[in-house]
Amino acid sequence: MNGPDAPDRDGRRPVLRAAVGIGLYAAAFGASFGAVSVSSGLSLLQTMVLSLVMFSGASQYAFAGVVAAGGSPFAAAAAALLLGVRNGFYGVGLAGILRPRGWRRLGTAHFVIDETTAMALGQDSRSLQRYAFWATGLILCSLWQLGTLVGALAGAAVDPSTFGLDAAAPAVFLALLWPRLGSAANRWVAVAGAAVALLLVPLVPQGVPVIAAAGVAGLAGLVPVRQAVRP
Incomplete structure (x- = not known):
């Protein structure tokens, strides 16, 4: 089908395949x-x-880990919050793409995570970016x-380290990030963020290096860049 929206409809199939994967x-x-949560108590x-x-x-x-170590629910919530702050930085970049209004902001914010952000920003047009975000x-x-339900029911029968599932999240995120490193500017931002995080790991509590790295990306995002995006 010809028309202005045809490229976006054609592009939805690979986006959907990636989202399913x-x-x-x-x-x-x-x-x-x-499994980890149930075994943590x-x-x-x-x-x-x-x-x-x-x-x-x-x-x-992070929450389950603190609980397993004997920490209070408040300490567990604080650790989880530290790691979740980065999603607020993601929201700054996605707000102009998704443009939620009113009560929809709350529902939209719930889906702002690493994978949805990477999938949305990896598309060429606004409509395809929105489709990638919501589909993912x-x-x-x-x-x-x-x-989560299957793992919780299985309980201790599943050993995350044995199956390598503890490394799945960073591996997938790196795979999603890789296409965004095509420009020199993006590569410099990635290197700077990684350097800041690595330097802070032995010095600050868990979660702070991630926030600091996200701050580097946020500051870089304030620099105006001319980019042609189809409406």
Whole structure:
């Protein structure tokens, strides 16, 4: 079909395939979290509510890790919040793309995570960016909940380190980030963010290096860059 929207419709199929592929990873990673959460002392109901309300793998692992170490729920929430702050930086860049209004902002913010951000920013047009964000977010959220349930029911029978599921999240995120490193400016931002994070790892509490690296990217984003984007 010819017309101004035809390229976007043609581009949706590979976006959907990529979203499904990431969703399958999310199911496996969610199963890993479910098993870890239950073995850390959280109940099945608590695990599922945490997975639904928080919907951020790194933050959920931080929460379960603090609980497993004997920390209070407040300390666990603080650790999870530190790791989740980076999503606020993502929201700055996505706000101009998604443009949510009113109560929709709350629902949109819930889906602002590493994978949806990378998928959205990796597209060439506004409509395809919005499609990539929502397709990825809805698929990931659904399969994440399913995986969490399976893992929680399996309990200690699943050993995350044995199957390598603890490394799945950073591996997938790097795969999503790679296409964005085509320009020299993006490569410099990535190197600077990684350098800041590595320098801070032995000096500050868990989560702070991630926030600092996101701050580097946020500051770089304030520099005006001319980029042609189709409406």
